[in-house]
Amino acid sequence: DSYIIDNGPYHIWVWVGRNASSKERVEAMRNAHGFLKKKNYPSSTRVTRVVDGGEPVEFKVLFTSWRDDERIKNSHTPSIKNGNGNHTKHVPLKIDASVLHSDLKLAAQEQLLDDGTGTLRIWKVGATSLVEVPSKRKNVLYSGESYAIKYSYTHSGRESSILYYWKGEDKVETDRNNLGKLTMNQEPALNEVHVQVRTVQGKEPPHFLASFRGKLIVLLGQQEDVFPAVFLLQVRGNHIHNTYAIQQPLHRSSLNSNFVFVLKTDESSYVWCGKGSTGDEREMAKSVAKSICEGELVVLYEGLEKPDFWKHITNEGVYANVRSRKSTSKIASIRLFHCSNASGTFKVEETMNFSQSDLIEEDVMILDVFHTIFIWIGRKANKEEKSKALEFATEYLDTDPCKRSPDLPV
Incomplete structure (x- = not known):
């Protein structure tokens, strides 16, 4: 086949596959010029034709995960050298650096752990204790609370887990280390989870949302024993790795034509579909609604609402x-x-929504900016942390489903 890559009014690329037919090769450039006119781009816009296997660097940098086939065939797993320049034996880490998924392309884009079919356990964080959330309410969090969330999954026949520390936007956290203290004292099993992620409401990574199967609901305020009699949810997303629902005030101004909303009442529940919403978004909203609604589910389209x-x-x-x-x-x-x-x-813990103040001089930090991996060594970091961090960075890069080059700068 042949493709048109639209880089805006600056440059239009025409890529021709090595197995494209003669007709496709001839019409590729003509279609590109027609595309340029349809987009009302200036006549000075560059149109460049490239062939499969002969792409210039300017073309490759348009793709964040571009890889050259020949380079991958000849690639090898890098080994770590010691101070004498000798190769040291690779020792597998207990940390699960492998973030693979059955859909490798999706895993590469969204850094998913699995397909979301693992098991969830959730604890609400109190002042002095952790209280486990009942399984029937495990997809509902509250903006005025903090939670410890353990997601367990199977990868390559091995049981793995990841521990999330989630904080609602209305939660006032006086002691950031309180959660860690409670975890250590009351839930010893959580201390065995090597991968830990801190995240706040609205900044959840895709693998966090995927663990809820696209059914995460955030209600306002502090956790209650029963749900409100009537509440409105705005649902955002079109896949399990990017969908979540947030409670909104019961006002007309809360609606938006570009989204789908769920209105739960005692009698029945409604899925309100804005005229700008897509089919995938509507299906995810229905999935959210069914997770909390036991009665009739009524689908309404904007402009055709019932009284x-x-x-x-x-x-x-x-x-x-x-x-x-x-x-x-x-x-x-x-x-x-x-x-x-x-x-x-x-242990390795991912820091979400980070800033320079998150760098800790007693430890080692690893920053992945995709084209380079930086290992930042605190002035008070010990010898084991330095060596283990380098091993982890190598393992992390080697198991990346994006198949980045092993020669990536570290």
Whole structure:
């Protein structure tokens, strides 16, 4: 086949596959010029034709995970050299650096752990104790609380786990280390989880959302024994790795034509589909609704609502009813890992929503900016942390489903 790569009014690329037919090769450039006119790009826009296997560097950098086939065939797993220049024996780490998935392309893009079919255990963090959340409510978190969430899954026949520390946006956290203290004292099994991720509401990584199978619901305030009688949810996302639902005020102004909303009442529940929503978004919203609604589920389309729907929504305000173009651009994630053996065991914990103040001089940090991996060594880091961090960085790069080059700068 042949493809048109649109880099805006700056450059249009025409890529021709090695097995493209003669007709496709002839029409490729003509189609590109027609595309240029349809987009109303200036006549000065560059149009360049490239062939499969002869792509220039300027073309390759448009793809965050571009890889050359020949280079991969000749690649080998790098070994670590000691101070004498000799290759040391590779010792497998207990840390699960392998973030593979049955759909490798999706795993590479979203850094997924698995297909989301693992098991979840959730504890609400109190002032002095951890309280496990009942399994029937395990997809509902509250914005005024913090939670410890353990996700267990199987990879290559081996049981693995990841521990998330999630904080709601309305939660006031006076002691950031309190969660770790409670975990160590009350739930010893959680201390055996080597991969730990701190995240806050609205900054959840894709693998966190995938563990909820796209059914994560965040209600406002502090956790209650029963759900509110009537509440409204805005559902965002079109796949299990990017979907979550957040409670909104019961006002007309809370609605938006570009999204899908779930209204739960005592009598029945409604899925309100904005005119700018997609089919995938509607299906994910139905999945969210079914996870908390036991009665009838009514699907409504914007402009065709039933009177029963509006009796629960106040007339306060005017909602956004102009369709907006949904962004599909992908930007490689930048990730920061904290490496420490302060607990007696070498552990790696991913730091979410990080800043320079998260660098700890007693430990080692690993920063992955996709094209380079940086190992930042604190001035007070010990010898084991330095060597183990280098081993982890190598293992992490070697098991990356993006198949990045083993020669990537570290």
